[in-house]
Amino acid sequence: MSNLLNVSPSPHVHGKESTQKLMLNVVIALIPAFITSVFYFGIGAIIVTATSVASCLIFEYLIQRFVLKKPISITDGSALVTGILLAFNLPSNIPVLIVIIGSFISIAVAKMTFGGLGNNPFNPALVGRVFMLISFPVQMTSWPVPKGLGTGYLDAVTGATPLAIIKEGLKNGEPLSKLMQMIPTPSQMFLGDMGGSMGEVAAVALLIGFIYLLYKKVITWHIPVSIVATMAVFTTILWLVNPEKNADPMFHILAGGVLLGAIFMATDYVTSPMVPRAMLIYGCGIGIITVIIRVYGAYPEGVSFAILIMNAFVPLMNAYIKPKRFGEEVKNG
Amino acid sequence: MLKTFPTGGVHPPENKLTAGIPIEYLPVPPNVVIPLSQHIGAPAIPAVNKGDYVKVGQVIGTGKGFVSANIHSSVSGKVNKIDLAPDSGGFKQNAVYIDVEGDEWLDTIDRSKEIKREISLSREEIVKKCLESGIVGLGGATFPSHVKLTVPSGKKCEVLIINGVECEPYLTSDHRLMLEKGEEVLVGVSILMKALNVASAMIGIENNKPDAIARMSELAAGSFKGITVHPLKVKYPQGAEKQLIKALTGREVPSGKLPLDVGAVVHNVGTAFAVYEAVQKNKPLFERVVTVTGKMVSKPGNYMVRTGTPLIRLIEAAGGIPESTGKIINGGPMMGKAVSNTDVPVVKGMSGVILMPAEESVRRVIEPCIRCAKCVSACPLNLEPYLLMTLSEKSMFERAEKERITDCMECGSCSFTCPAGRPLLDYIRLGKSTVIRMARERNLK
Amino acid sequence: MSSTVLITIISLSLLAFISAVILYFVAQKFKVYEDPRIDEVQAILPAANCGGCGFAGCRNLAEALVKADTFEGLNCPVGGAPVMAEAARILGKTPAVVDPTVAVLLCNGSPDNRERTSHYDGAMECRISNSLYAGNTGCSYGCLGYGDCERSCKFDALHIDPLTLLPVISDEKCVACGACVKACPLHIIELRKKAKKDRKIYVACSNCDKGGPARRACKVACIGCGKCVKVCAFDAITLKDNLAYIDAKKCTFCRKCVVECPTNAILEINFPPRKEKAEVAAENVN
Incomplete structure (x- = not known):
């Protein structure tokens, strides 16, 4: 024993978890969705994901190195996750330059201006995505039709998403029963054979990721389940009230980015509440806002906006919704 | 479904390396340093002078006030001096230095091996005996036992809970004690039951000690009325008083209250054994079982050690300090204290000595909080450690008090579980002590 | 067209007038007199x-x-x-005379003077380390060096020296606000009376142990021998708890105590150099 003894306060042992491992587990959980997106959208999916991941990492490095002059922490994996999630929220035929701009907004504006990992109030990937949706509405809503591995990149055949078909059709006064025949069947939607953002289409792949995250204890069930359950209840009510105007709950949950949002975006640690009870309220909020935007709003899809709106309430929920402390109430008289 | 406490908790690697090694008596060292403060409460007042000859078991420090405990000599020999000696934290405490001569015990101590089961003393006499014998809680908190045995008027103890959980990793002293001295422990429990005037006692043992559960159940079923053994799910911090009461009885001790407020009193199995020896054998508390362990320790084991023995003697008996040792812990790895030097004496509250390899003994780099809420779900008291840490760091102690920082029992589950390696408990402990001090000053005004 | 303009002007003026009246009454009602x-x-x-x-x-x-x-x-x-x-x-009042003061660290326990006996690995704050154990040296009174004082200073006057691991206080920048005095959990920063040319003579030690242990823990510890008390002709030095203290108000800067101190615990700062002893003292400061 040549060196001096270390002295530190207890505990003297530490769990095996680390930020890097958690982020890596999220990446692993996203792999099935990536495989299905390549399967449906071909080379475009790979190009967009690679660009997004690379530019997120590079922007984070550059900002830490030259602007903040802080230690470089791109190896923690958070920028990697942001990059993948941003790509998954984009159509696979979007030009590279737009992806780079979106990545810059995600990392530089939504994350680093607030002090980097752990301090951003809004989900970086979603801020980037919404910025792109507003700035490049045409490119962001030209969804390639899934044509398998042979689907081209910029020259892909485009079509509308099921949600957009319903929205447009209802606006033009067409009956829902007719519109429902134009969209893919629930089983096709479950497997992801429809137009949409490259990561959101295959429900089955996302659910595999969800089970993996639960198994690895990366996330708890509260947020995803409360979002989906709230949407199911809300859309069922609307459907029962007027089945000619409102689509069934099955359609609402499988279409669009509900599962991607509920499992991977809303559960982002930094921008979600800390206490289980608050997580349930947060999930309910996202579910309700999503349905309101879809049914009554101007956009066909509202998951991104719903999550960002509820992100804004998270500090408030953290401040006021407290866990029931041990020994808080006298139960035994 | 095994019983356990409902919320929070973690499961650190158990590493109970010494579970199968029988208790060994450590030889009496050539000199001892016996601190006069080995318990919570006021330090004892020296009862001997320099140059006095003392026998094993003789009182060398008398308790000052109600919440204090007597200190007995663990050896026979000459008092060298009464001077300051550093404790495990390096703070200097009054202590009695004794040069050992032979091993001459007081005549009043019954040194026979036979187990005496008949309890002849009355309730008051038992409490008095515990007071005289310097019995303190041997689970680590070292709270004087006679205080816990004195039920204030208006309150009633309904059940005695015996803590055989030993939820800290590495430690096996209670485990060995239950296996080897099970009958004595149960007699001790009966004595405690008589003192508290309760009809039933529950012994909680974690399920990773099936041999101890079997042995204790068998003994209790044989001839100890009212004592039941309950296997518990392995989860840290089950050995915490409030968590154990919740696990065994379902009762929740209110914040800021004592177990007695829900009709329970908790004692450790080690304490029960000490009570047996004090009441039945007239032997005061001057030795205890200490686990010496660690992954690189060549001869880990459980040792019966006299108090005041320098730590280094104990480590040498276990094969010395390995080259790669980076940290030596007094107690368990979750709540124990790292010692700054190896000359510190063994005290009543020392349940184990753990030698950690250098690579395991350094803290991780602190990363930013990613707000994963793992600390919130790990906290057995349902506090919000991430928030309490920030409040302490920014010296916002009034707010920390509102967030119940004083409920924290410093179990370390939050720091253990934090993926960003943040020193949550370091700051919470600071905040807690500051808030307690502020509250005390407020009460004085 | 003109009527639209007219209506706009009238309605806006009316709005402005009503708001003005409301604001006036509110201001009157909630007026607070301040000197x-x-x-x-x-x-x-x-x-x-x-x-x-x-x-x-x-x-x-x-x-x-x-x-x-x-x-x-x-x-x-x-x-x-x-x-x-x-x-x-x-x-229109008379100001009270208050001597200007400056913060001074009553410890000189750099790693050279005070051998490290263990390595602290917890959260790097003095207040946390101090609540846990008695420091990483044999001296439980001296500076820990984790910079609670540095963080408390709003005037950039105090920095931890990376070599001595002790705070260095800038006499020019220090405004004697006392923040560091409060921040130090060991209470070893003192506000001392300022003298001309920022000269200082003080016992740079806070160790209350007896001579032996103090000396073993630190080469430049005050061992409480009392030689300085005897040599001082102005009764400026007192000895309490094995520790000498020089009263800055009585000290005349004769520097006799500095020479007398067997452990170089008394520092003289900003004095012109003198033979031998000055070099030794200067070495200890570094």
Whole structure:
């Protein structure tokens, strides 16, 4: 024993978890969705994901190195996750330059201006995505039709998403029963054979990721389940009230980015509440806002906006919704 | 479904390396340093002078006030001096230095091996005996036992809970004690039951000690009325008083209250054994079982050690300090204290000595909080450690008090579980002590 | 067209008038009288809000100064005598004479002087380390060096030296606000009376142990031998708990004690160099 003894306060042992491992587990959980997106959208999916991941990492490095002059922490994996999630929220035929701009907004504006990992109030990937949706509405809503591995990149055949078909059709006064025949069947939607953002289409792949995250204890069930359950209840009510105007709950949950949002975006640690009870309220909020935007709003899809709106309430929920402390109430008289 | 406490908790690697090694008596060292403060409460007042000859078991420090405990000599020999000696934290405490001569015990101590089961003393006499014998809680908190045995008027103890959980990793002293001295422990429990005037006692043992559960159940079923053994799910911090009461009885001790407020009193199995020896054998508390362990320790084991023995003697008996040792812990790895030097004496509250390899003994780099809420779900008291840490760091102690920082029992589950390696408990402990001090000053005004 | 313009103008004017009336009555109703001199005094205070005066901020000191009959006990250590004289002029009172002070560290236990006996690996704050154990050296009174004082200083006057691991206080920048004195959990920073040319003679030690243990823990510890007390002709040095203390008010800077001290625990700062001893002392400072 040549060196001096270390002295530190207890505990003297530490769990095996680390930020890097958690982020890596999220990446692993996203792999099935990536495989299905390549399967449906071909080379475009790979190009967009690679660009997004690379530019997120590079922007984070550059900002830490030259602007903040802080230690470089791109190896923690958070920028990697942001990059993948941003790509998954984009159509696979979007030009590279737009992806780079979106990545810059995600990392530089939504994350680093607030002090980097752990301090951003809004989900970086979603801020980037919404910025792109507003700035490049045409490119962001030209969804390639899934044509398998042979689907081209910029020259892909485009079509509308099921949600957009319903929205447009209802606006033009067409009956829902007719519109429902134009969209893919629930089983096709479950497997992801429809137009949409490259990561959101295959429900089955996302659910595999969800089970993996639960198994690895990366996330708890509260947020995803409360979002989906709230949407199911809300859309069922609307459907029962007027089945000619409102689509069934099955359609609402499988279409669009509900599962991607509920499992991977809303559960982002930094921008979600800390206490289980608050997580349930947060999930309910996202579910309700999503349905309101879809049914009554101007956009066909509202998951991104719903999550960002509820992100804004998270500090408030953290401040006021407290866990029931041990020994808080006298139960035994 | 095994019983356990409902919320929070973690499961650190158990590493109970010494579970199968029988208790060994450590030889009496050539000199001892016996601190006069080995318990919570006021330090004892020296009862001997320099140059006095003392026998094993003789009182060398008398308790000052109600919440204090007597200190007995663990050896026979000459008092060298009464001077300051550093404790495990390096703070200097009054202590009695004794040069050992032979091993001459007081005549009043019954040194026979036979187990005496008949309890002849009355309730008051038992409490008095515990007071005289310097019995303190041997689970680590070292709270004087006679205080816990004195039920204030208006309150009633309904059940005695015996803590055989030993939820800290590495430690096996209670485990060995239950296996080897099970009958004595149960007699001790009966004595405690008589003192508290309760009809039933529950012994909680974690399920990773099936041999101890079997042995204790068998003994209790044989001839100890009212004592039941309950296997518990392995989860840290089950050995915490409030968590154990919740696990065994379902009762929740209110914040800021004592177990007695829900009709329970908790004692450790080690304490029960000490009570047996004090009441039945007239032997005061001057030795205890200490686990010496660690992954690189060549001869880990459980040792019966006299108090005041320098730590280094104990480590040498276990094969010395390995080259790669980076940290030596007094107690368990979750709540124990790292010692700054190896000359510190063994005290009543020392349940184990753990030698950690250098690579395991350094803290991780602190990363930013990613707000994963793992600390919130790990906290057995349902506090919000991430928030309490920030409040302490920014010296916002009034707010920390509102967030119940004083409920924290410093179990370390939050720091253990934090993926960003943040020193949550370091700051919470600071905040807690500051808030307690502020509250005390407020009460004085 | 013209009617639209007219309606706009009239409705806006009406709105403005009603708002003005409401605001006027509200302002009247909730009017709080404040002594205008408070603003005047606050204007000349340094606006650092450091809390060195014992109040939460400069405004609170200004209020206290206006209210007080005498300036006794009220002082802005940052602004010092000129600011207090100006405040006294505004309020027509006489300023109390307060000696300017400067923060001084009563420890010289650099790693060279004070051998490390263990390595602290917890959260890097003195207050946390100090609540856990008695420091990583044999001396439980001396500087821990984790920089609670540095973080508390709002004037950039105090920095931990990477070699000695002790705070170095800049005499020019220190305004004697006392933040570091409060921040230090070991209470080893003292505000001492300033002398000309920033000269200082003080016992740079806080160790209350007996001579033997103190000397073993640190080469430059005060061992409480009392030689300095005997040599001092001005009764400036007192010995308490094995520790000598030099009263800055009585000290005449004769420097006899510095020579007498067997462990070089007494430091002389900003004096012209002298033979031999000065070199030794200077070495210890470094």
